[in-house]
Amino acid sequence: MSGGRLSEEALIARYFAPLAGPGAEGLRDDAASLTPTPGQDLVVTADAIVAGIHYFPDDPPAAIARKALGVNLSDVAAKGATPRGFLLTLALPADWTEDWLAGFAGGLGAASRDFGCPLLGGDTVRANGAALIGVTAFGEVPTGAMVKRQGARPGDRICVSGTIGDAALGLRLHPSNAQGWTGLVEDTDRAFLIDRYRQPQPRSALAPVLSRHARAAMDVSDGLAGDLAKMLTGVTARVIVADVPLSNAARRAIAADPALLETALTGGDDYEILCAVPPDALDEFLAECRSVGVPMTAIGAFEAGEGPPVFLNGNGTALVFATASFSHF
Amino acid sequence: MSGGRLSEEALIARYFAPLAGPGAEGLRDDAASLTPTPGQDLVVTADAIVAGIHYFPDDPPAAIARKALGVNLSDVAAKGATPRGFLLTLALPADWTEDWLAGFAGGLGAASRDFGCPLLGGDTVRANGAALIGVTAFGEVPTGAMVKRQGARPGDRICVSGTIGDAALGLRLHPSNAQGWTGLVEDTDRAFLIDRYRQPQPRSALAPVLSRHARAAMDVSDGLAGDLAKMLTGVTARVIVADVPLSNAARRAIAADPALLETALTGGDDYEILCAVPPDALDEFLAECRSVGVPMTAIGAFEAGEGPPVFLNGNGTALVFATASFSHF
Numbered sequence: 001m002s003g004g005r006l007s008e009e010a011l012i013a014r015y016f017a018p019l020a021g022p023g024a025e026g027l028r029d030d031a032a033s034l035t036p037t038p039g040q041d042l043v044v045t046a047d048a049i050v051a052g053i054h055y056f057p058d059d060p061p062a063a064i065a066r067k068a069l070g071v072n073l074s075d076v077a078a079k080g081a082t083p084r085g086f087l088l089t090l091a092l093p094a095d096w097t098e099d100w101l102a103g104f105a106g107g108l109g110a111a112s113r114d115f116g117c118p119l120l121g122g123d124t125v126r127a128n129g130a131a132l133i134g135v136t137a138f139g140e141v142p143t144g145a146m147v148k149r150q151g152a153r154p155g156d157r158i159c160v161s162g163t164i165g166d167a168a169l170g171l172r173l174h175p176s177n178a179q180g181w182t183g184l185v186e187d188t189d190r191a192f193l194i195d196r197y198r199q200p201q202p203r204s205a206l207a208p209v210l211s212r213h214a215r216a217a218m219d220v221s222d223g224l225a226g227d228l229a230k231m232l233t234g235v236t237a238r239v240i241v242a243d244v245p246l247s248n249a250a251r252r253a254i255a256a257d258p259a260l261l262e263t264a265l266t267g268g269d270d271y272e273i274l275c276a277v278p279p280d281a282l283d284e285f286l287a288e289c290r291s292v293g294v295p296m297t298a299i300g301a302f303e304a305g306e307g308p309p310v311f312l313n314g315n316g317t318a319l320v321f322a323t324a325s326f327s328h329f
Numbered sequence: 330m331s332g333g334r335l336s337e338e339a340l341i342a343r344y345f346a347p348l349a350g351p352g353a354e355g356l357r358d359d360a361a362s363l364t365p366t367p368g369q370d371l372v373v374t375a376d377a378i379v380a381g382i383h384y385f386p387d388d389p390p391a392a393i394a395r396k397a398l399g400v401n402l403s404d405v406a407a408k409g410a411t412p413r414g415f416l417l418t419l420a421l422p423a424d425w426t427e428d429w430l431a432g433f434a435g436g437l438g439a440a441s442r443d444f445g446c447p448l449l450g451g452d453t454v455r456a457n458g459a460a461l462i463g464v465t466a467f468g469e470v471p472t473g474a475m476v477k478r479q480g481a482r483p484g485d486r487i488c489v490s491g492t493i494g495d496a497a498l499g500l501r502l503h504p505s506n507a508q509g510w511t512g513l514v515e516d517t518d519r520a521f522l523i524d525r526y527r528q529p530q531p532r533s534a535l536a537p538v539l540s541r542h543a544r545a546a547m548d549v550s551d552g553l554a555g556d557l558a559k560m561l562t563g564v565t566a567r568v569i570v571a572d573v574p575l576s577n578a579a580r581r582a583i584a585a586d587p588a589l590l591e592t593a594l595t596g597g598d599d600y601e602i603l604c605a606v607p608p609d610a611l612d613e614f615l616a617e618c619r620s621v622g623v624p625m626t627a628i629g630a631f632e633a634g635e636g637p638p639v640f641l642n643g644n645g646t647a648l649v650f651a652t653a654s655f656s657h658f
Contacts, residue, residue, distance in 0.1 A: 025477060030404040030547055031374035031468075033475040036365035044449060045360035046416040046465060052457040075359040087375040089418065089463045120373060128381040129458010134418045136375060136465040139360075146362040148354060218359055 006098070008124050015105035021085055021118020032120040034085060040140040043081035047072050048134035051093070055198070056176040057130065061100050062107025063198040064133065069111045071221065072137035073202035074271040078219040080147040080211030081139025083115055083204060088122035089134035096131070115202060141211055150233045151216040152276035154304040158237055159285070161203050161273040161296050163247040164224050168267020169260060170197030184256055189249035196247075200271030205292040210275060213285040217275035223266040225321055227274055228309045232302075237309040239300035241265070241319060265311060266321050276302055335427070337453050344434035350414055350447020361449040363414060369469040372410035376401050377463035380422070384527070385505040386459065390429050391436025392527040393462065398440045400550065401466035402531035403600040407548040409476040409540030410468025412444055412533060417451035418463035425460070444531060470540060479562045480545040481605030483633040487566055488614070490532050490602040490625050492576040493553050497596020498589060499526030513585055518578035525576075529600030534621040539604060542614040546604035552595040554650055556603055557638045561631075566638040568629035570594070570648060594640060595650050605631055 170193035289296035499522035618625035
């Protein structure tokens, strides 16, 4: 470590031990123990975010922490699982500061409480370059009931939670984005869209509803069009663009520049749930989503056939996208 | 991704999907499911290694992969747990090559088979700087039986597996180490010590023996002296230096330069097991270690009192170390 700053042990004791959950041994051991709930499978997932690639280094550290945990719990929710805990791998650049770390740990603690997901352990290392924040998240789901990405059948409805495209528009509007969009957007819309980019909200409340009704599901992280394509094994899909749920802020941005519709449908970082629901379960599924307070919209159907999903606009013609899927890689 | 190279999906399909274990969904989903064995706790741990900090970028990629998995399974073994699976977070630098990746994946697959620990999932991202390899490992241990780091009592014997100091000497002898040692060492000794640095061997065979007999345990990753100090809560410890097990290669290096004894006792990367064994269980413990084929040596005892461990040399005086603990941070 650099002279005059905290050792790894002191850093963990000061900033992360207060967040430790049961089984974490106060982060003073090399591992944590987790007693599984009888009759439940563990759902495990790992996603990392990197400074300058998945977030802007000057984003508020509390928001970065919330995003790192949120993107993982979004995967857990999409699999129908309830959060159980997480491990943090924090690679800090040479110029890390205690101010940044205090903000990060504060945001992580708040997100951990909000999402009901305690810190169980992890590792703090020196990055040889920019910061990387890796999270491994654990969820529980009844044995054998993990909702998989594949399995949609012809006739299943395509449903999506919340609103689509906000984060991709927020990325374009982000003040640190040199390739950004400088179109006329109200300050409140701009703030809303940027916040949707910075701080995804995992749809954990949907997990039991998905586990009961969805035939297949994933979270939308690389854009609606590209992620829907990933669900298509032995089926294709047709989306009614007018049915894709948009926030008022996104509607106004797209009205100002219609080319942004493609950004909304193909951009990344939505962290909404995309799923296949059998037609005879649709009404009950939508009612249960309402009852847990998460908006859910049917936007089309899976169909027999092959090939990428078709996005139909108002006059019945298919949209053609320049970039079908967003890649952070 | 950079032009002309594999997409993240193609990379995973080509190099990592062949390593996927049960529940991993062929790495085509965002999460894996793991059905816990009834009556077992899950032991979870995460450790990352960074190019230029924890390994040399020009080390063979297969050895780097084996080290990334090995250091995690060393923690799992120290907790008395049997490997169950792992997740990989791979952050690749801008100049990654398919040759490197093929070597890495080959080494990871071999290590995964050797250690009996299948790949369950993970994430591949672009590093913004040097490579980082993060592993989260899962093990199983009878419910409530995870061997903790704390808990040693006065009178418990201090035991350590294998030999100590080889990796720290190997690091000094590493051809890429600009601060290395160029003392006269036989080629075979040099190769042995460097390999001990590059490719730690997790002591998984000891897990059930530790679970039965050890009052406390950890793996030695930051040096024997510093890691033993971490076990001391409400106790202190006394080590007989002459009893610390050394390889023949390490003995010869220390004979050539006696100052290297401190390197051996305080350097890192041993990945041996350090544990506290009640005196009346010692004989049975040592016999069971022999029966699973892992050398285990008693090197001293925990004692009533406070303060750092004391290392006694042949004439009964205590060694004084310039650096008590090695830190990668």
